């Protein structure tokens with residue numbers, strides 16, 4: 001999988017060289033290119049935004065740099081592009097979205113600032129590429145960079161070969177393997193910590209009983225915290 005990220009803050013993505021994504025890059029499973037949008041500005045101040053038509057607070061990202069940046073990514077692509085535009089106005093990014101995007105060959109993340117990218121760029125993307133406008137949740141960020149970091153991690157860990165033990169993906173919160181229940185509580189050594197013990201069932205060695213207890217815990221936790229996820 002190839003991932004292109006276009007941003008005016010390319011340094012935001014230095015963490016991608018760490019941990020899981022870094023290992024996937026080192027294994028050659030994914031390739032990440034971060035592009036500085038200002039590369040495609042042609043004025044002395046490398047201007048990427050301007051005041052909004054119609055007035056209002058804040059600034060809007062100009063279309064020209066975006067058009068040239070996307071042209072560059074397209075010209076250097078091996079196959080079809082899937083463009084992801086993080087935005088508070090997008091549809092929710094969910095685990096199902098992550099699985100869908102983990103199957104794509106090339107993802108392009110267009111990181112805009114909060115006031116947004118000129119709508120004509122977004123319309124251009126919808127006309128020319130598979131394009132998804134996605135939101136992480138109903139809160140305000142200053143730009144798409146943080147959302148992109150989260151989405152890249154959620155997507156890359158699902159790409160075959162990235163996670164050592166694929167079985168572990170089946171038992172996570174929101175994974176299909178658990179019928180999208182929240183994850184059950186987890187424990188490890190020591191058996192007693194600050195007067196707190198581990199549920200006896202987990203020490204029993206009775207795997208069927210442990211699986212049943214974990215499902216009960218996952219269902220109870222989901223009912224308490226996210227009742228809308230329960231389909232029964």
Ligand SMILES: Nc1ccccc1-c1cnco1
Pocket residue numbers: 086087088112113114134135136137138139140141142143144145147
């Ligand atoms: N608030 C934002 C501002 C700019 C780009 C994305 C977002 C966003 C994405 N998910 C929630 O917020």
